Amino acid sequence: VSLLAFIRPDSWNFPLLVHVGGAMILVGGVLTAASALVVARGDVRVIRLGYRALLAVALPGYLLMRAGAEWIADKEGLNEQGAPEPDWVGIGYIVADLGALLLLIALVLGAIGSSRVRKGSGGEGLLKATMVISIVLLVAYTVAIWAMGSKPS
């Protein structure tokens, strides 16, 4: 980000803020969800807190991040037909799009799981799956952040 600042017109700053800010909110929500589900050890309130973080923080963060990504890519001319796509942009798109699918699966499994746990009719397995998906997402986001920062090729 800092290196890019030399060649970045001022009009790109706000879209970049939306993109980076959204990504930070997304990672914050997923980190909270994964942490809460790991440390809960059966504490229903903390399990529900983890699911709420995924729904109320990670999901809006994802939408902001993705909208900001398209906006800044458009400003940089990366969406133009025939424009070369650097590796770091490709990594970002793959992680964002596959990540969206995983996030949606985690949200659905988490909703069913936390509802069953609240009613006392199981659901622990579904919440474990949500936790595993959240951890996978965190690893994928770490790779994407590294790519955005170091910009290989």
Add this chain to the structure above:
Amino acid sequence: VSLDDWITALHLLSAFALVGAMVVLWFGYLALRAEGEASAALGRLFKVGSVAVGIGLAGTLVFGVWLSISVDGYDPWDGWVIAALVLWAIAGGTGDRAGKLSQQPRGVQQALVLHTVSSLAIVLILIDMIWKPGA
């Protein structure tokens, strides 16, 4: 990928760890206010948040100062770098105080106020890093 590129990536990863930790602590403080006292699980969640805050604060400072020295055109005494350092200190100081207050009886409300100040300081750092006024 050059050394500076690696340092930029580590600086960015530290910033994400810091913001992620702030979100963890937001949920922790709000749950603590609702419940009145921290359960064992909530205590463990605070521990995760505190460790991540430490990693984020240390990483953003060390790698950020490194970049301000190493990257041509930037200096540690640039106004936007000094502004970021002041905001970093405010975020760290108020966050640390919030953590201590939250462990005291009826201290969670004040902790939330200080955590809000800390969060706003971090938002301002992000804006400062993107716009780099005066650079």
